[in-house]
Amino acid sequence: MTDSPSPLRTFYPPLEPYETGMLDVGDGHQLYYERCGTKGAKPAVFLHGGPGGGIGPDHRRLFDPALYDVLLFDQRGCGRSTPHADLNANTTWHLVEDIERLRALHQxxxxxxxxxxxxxxxxxxxxETHPDKVSELVLRGIYTCTPPELDWYYRFxxxxxxxxxxxxxxxxxPDDERSNLLHAYHRxxxxxxxxxxxxxxxxxxxxEGETITLLPSPANQExxxxxEFALAFARLETHYFVNQCWLQPGQLLRDVGKIRHIPGTIVHGRYDMPCPLKYAWGLHQAWPEADFHIIEGAGHAYNEPGILDRLIRTTDGYAGKVAV
Known part of the structure; x- marks a missing residue:
């Protein structure tokens, strides 16, 4: 479906975590995490972008703090997790199991x-690895880490x-390396x-910072x-992407049958540069039970007005909050 741009919802008021900590996940990695909202309310976990991006204060504000108990964390090597920008034991599947460790911590x-x-x-x-542990899925700016997606952003x-x-x-x-820019940067x-x-x-x-929004964003550019941010972001992205995120070709869409019973929402900007809409559409075709929202007049970033509006409405809805 295609959404109207108004009326628009926006962030919940700023809030501080009620708990913060560092979790030892092995392999020399310590993950920074925080919990926000109301302890014992609806549990949720926020997974940031990148790889290598990290969490920020506004991510806490995507959830009604009276209705949610949200855990946010910096993935291996980025943000306040240590060691910074480290690539050792840092793969998709390490992160999947880190999420399980954090779920146990969250109880x-x-x-x-x-x-x-x-x-x-x-x-x-x-x-798709732990479908019994997921009550709902909220997915924004769909990226499935296939070679055509990488080529679109880093080749042509x-x-x-x-x-x-x-x-x-x-x-x-140099000119003789530009045909494979990803590997040239990784080296x-x-x-x-x-x-x-x-x-x-x-x-x-x-x-990335200058191409993820439809209109220029000085805050993103800064x-x-x-x-410090750029080093973790660039090292981790190229590390993951030269390894195609340790995913088999087409794996995420191939295995979508494992999650089709889970209530889900897909939100994607019409003019998303890093993640072309066709891949969100492909996920929607594989998972028609999920709500699908194309946001007009929006790029890739979560805080663009139309995208933010839909995300807030979605988290409200999954918490049982009646729209006003």
Whole structure:
């Protein structure tokens, strides 16, 4: 279905976590987590994007704090989790089991799983692995980590829409390596030249920060230009993407039958640059039972007005809140 852009809902008021901590998940990794809302209310987990993005204060505000007990966490290697930007024992399947460890910490038999962008990939992988642990799925900015999706963003596609930004991205890569930009950046981001690593991280991160919204967002650009954020973001993204996120070709759609009984909602911006709408449409075709919302006048970011409106209405609805 296609949504009207108004009237629009927006964030719940700012709030602080009622609990924070670090969880040792093995392999030398410690995950930062926080719980927000009302302890003992409807359990939910928020899965951030990237890979390597991290959580922020506004992510807490996607849920009615009176109705939800939400756990948010920084995935391995990013945000406040340690060690920072570390690639060791850092795969999709490590993260899936981390979510299970956090569910046990939360003491939830089942929980609503909310994931956007890479978080939608991880949410699908988790739900298809542990379908009995998921009460509902909220997926935004669908990404299934297939070669055509990677090529669209890092070879030919978005380069035609943002040529001036693309020129900056490829500038530090010699001509003979530009046919495989992902691998060229991965080599520099995992190499020994620290100055080149940081420069590559900034350029990689800004490419995404400046193309994920329909209209320019100075806040996104500032975050993605931050050296600490950019290093984790770029190293983890290229690490995951050169390995196709440790997924078999077409795996997430192939296994969607495992989750078709779970109530779900798919939200996707019409003009999403990193994640073309056709892949959300493909998920909708494989999972017709899920609610499907195409948001007009929106790109990829969760906080674009139409997308945010639909996400808030969705979390309200799954908590049984009557729309006003």
């Amino acid at each position: 939830a038999e089942q929980w609503l799983v909310f994931g956007g962008s890479w978080g939608s990939t991880l949410a699908l992988a988790y739900a 596609g978005v380069s035609e829409m943002h040529p001036e930004k693309w020129a900056r991205l490829v500038e530090i890569i 520099r981001l995992t190499g020994d030249d620290r100055a080149l690593q940081l420069e590559a991280a900034r350029r990689w991160s800004l490419w 975050q993605h230009d931050d050296a």
